[in-house]
Amino acid sequence: MPHIHVKIVGKTDEEKAKLAEALTAAIVNSIGANEANVTVSIEDIEKADWVEKVYKPDIAGHWDQLYKKPGYNPL
Structure with missing residues (x-):
């Protein structure tokens, strides 16, 4: 029962x-x-909100769960 968000x-x-x-x-x-x-x-995210709404909580906050890590760091 895979779900992708x-x-x-x-x-x-x-x-x-x-x-x-x-x-x-x-x-x-x-x-x-x-x-x-x-x-x-x-889910649509405004570009200006990406760091606060996506990068920090979902990417940086779950680094150990990423099977494809980003090639950028906006911090």
């Missing part, structure tokens, strides 16, 4: 739908999940 800046509804399809396919193909059990939510 994506926080993203400045994408259209069409781009978000494509992303959700690609993420679903990746989960199905990589871990054998049933497509019907996969859910994807996408």
Whole structure:
């Protein structure tokens, strides 16, 4: 029952739908999940809020849980 929550800046509804399809396919193909059990939510974040709302709490705050670490450090 995988659920992915994506926080993203400045994408259209069409781009978000494509992303959700690609993420679903990746989960199905990589871990054998049933497509019907996969859910994807996408949250819009303002660029000016990224550090406080995403980087500090979700990235820096959970560094040990990241399987793909960022190539940037805004701090």
